[in-house]
Amino acid sequence: MLEHLPAFLRARLAGRDTVQRAMGNSFWLLADQLLRMAAGMLVGVWMARYLGPEHFGWLSYALAVVGMVSAFTSLGLNAVVVRELARSPEDAPAWLGSAFFIRSAGAAVGFLACVAVAFLGAAPAEATRSLVVIVATGMVFQTLDVVDWLYQARGTARVSAWVRSVACGLANGVKVALILAEAPVTALAAAGVAELAFTAVGWWWTVQRQGASLRTWRCERARVKALLHESWPLGLAGLAIYVQAYADQLMIGTWVGASELGQYAAAMRVVSVFAFVPMVVQTVAAPEITRAKRDDETLYQRRLHSLYRLMFALFVGMALPLIVLGPPAAQWLYGASYSGAAVLIPWMALRLFFTNFGVARSVFLTNEGLFRFGLVTAVAGAVVNLSLNVFLVPRWGVRGAIVASLVSFAVTTFALEIFEPKARRNLRLMARAIFLPWRRFTG
Numbered sequence: 001m002l003e004h005l006p007a008f009l010r011a012r013l014a015g016r017d018t019v020q021r022a023m024g025n026s027f028w029l030l031a032d033q034l035l036r037m038a039a040g041m042l043v044g045v046w047m048a049r050y051l052g053p054e055h056f057g058w059l060s061y062a063l064a065v066v067g068m069v070s071a072f073t074s075l076g077l078n079a080v081v082v083r084e085l086a087r088s089p090e091d092a093p094a095w096l097g098s099a100f101f102i103r104s105a106g107a108a109v110g111f112l113a114c115v116a117v118a119f120l121g122a123a124p125a126e127a128t129r130s131l132v133v134i135v136a137t138g139m140v141f142q143t144l145d146v147v148d149w150l151y152q153a154r155g156t157a158r159v160s161a162w163v164r165s166v167a168c169g170l171a172n173g174v175k176v177a178l179i180l181a182e183a184p185v186t187a188l189a190a191a192g193v194a195e196l197a198f199t200a201v202g203w204w205w206t207v208q209r210q211g212a213s214l215r216t217w218r219c220e221r222a223r224v225k226a227l228l229h230e231s232w233p234l235g236l237a238g239l240a241i242y243v244q245a246y247a248d249q250l251m252i253g254t255w256v257g258a259s260e261l262g263q264y265a266a267a268m269r270v271v272s273v274f275a276f277v278p279m280v281v282q283t284v285a286a287p288e289i290t291r292a293k294r295d296d297e298t299l300y301q302r303r304l305h306s307l308y309r310l311m312f313a314l315f316v317g318m319a320l321p322l323i324v325l326g327p328p329a330a331q332w333l334y335g336a337s338y339s340g341a342a343v344l345i346p347w348m349a350l351r352l353f354f355t356n357f358g359v360a361r362s363v364f365l366t367n368e369g370l371f372r373f374g375l376v377t378a379v380a381g382a383v384v385n386l387s388l389n390v391f392l393v394p395r396w397g398v399r400g401a402i403v404a405s406l407v408s409f410a411v412t413t414f415a416l417e418i419f420e421p422k423a424r425r426n427l428r429l430m431a432r433a434i435f436l437p438w439r440r441f442t443g
Helices: 007-011 019-073 077-087 089-120 127-136 138-154 159-179 185-207 221-256 258-295 298-332 336-348 352-366 373-398 398-413 415-419 419-436
Strands: none
Touching: 007 258, 019 089, 019 138, 019 159, 019 185, 019 298, 019 336, 019 398, 077 089, 077 138, 077 159, 077 221, 077 352, 077 398, 089 138, 089 373, 127 138, 127 221, 127 258, 138 159, 138 185, 138 258, 159 185, 159 419, 185 419, 221 258, 221 398, 258 298, 258 336, 258 352, 258 398, 258 419, 298 336, 298 352, 298 419, 336 398, 352 373, 373 398, 373 415, 398 415, 415 419
């Protein structure tokens, strides 16, 4: 990519391997996410219009249930495994095999849990039971995502971008065909699972193509114990964060109705178009920050601060267009039946502030090993979220859910940092990035 840049940029980047590597990974991840975002948005809007608010609400309810279970059973292994692969690439077969074993066991438990929730829980409609079971089968295919973690640690985002983009294109082609054939909502739910299956096939193919094999992976009891010991707080924290993000959809679907949930989910889809950006930045920055932590504490602090500054700038750049242009865009995209979604978008745009800083903060928690502290803050935020939802949703409907999420994310990301010495230092870095974004970190 460097050779295609202007001469003055090539001169400035010459010899700066870290910056070049980050730019290359950013390009591929951004290209992948933009392609998937465009395809997902176009087909997703078409699907929402085809299904209508009620059926779209049922599908959103099923996705929220499965996502909540999956957030826990995945055990937050991603960050820990990527860190270990970056630290000791020679031990990759052992780390990958151990992580694959844990993910497989978690997928089996998660699927059974989703079936139990579908048939023993209080589903808002009979149609959601089959949808939950169909969507839950996707957890089986996600076990091979451990291959993606290897590419993240190596900084070879191009492979991951190709795999996910091709899977997205195939799955969205299937969805278009189903919409044209006027298929039921269950078929569209299965098409979503097909994307995960295509991705799993892609991971297997890339490993085989590079002359390796999944057979070289080995599960070692000591590494399984080490991963579980470090990652179980991340798993609970992931569940708590997912509760903050999606429990409101379960409560809206149960207490307010599928139609209102469809409006809420449609507005969320517009906002989530921008939510991929901090994930791309975090994926690229995490290995570089981990290496800085290993080599130079001052450089580590500087890179963390730079990450927070970038996240704040991204929030401003994303939220303003959403607040101004989001409502008319939603009205035009979804049509008159989703008029309620347009009103919600400006308020939902504020969630991006906490999303950006929450994603960046996870890099700090991983490198400092503050997994239990992260668990405490996430659980506290989830408790606040659930409590406020129980009180506000019956009174204010979907607006109450938005208020509950904003308050709870503020508690998780910022308010509780004062109780942990290392986190207080991190809070100062975040505060400097927000209130003095023009100043660089000097130590």
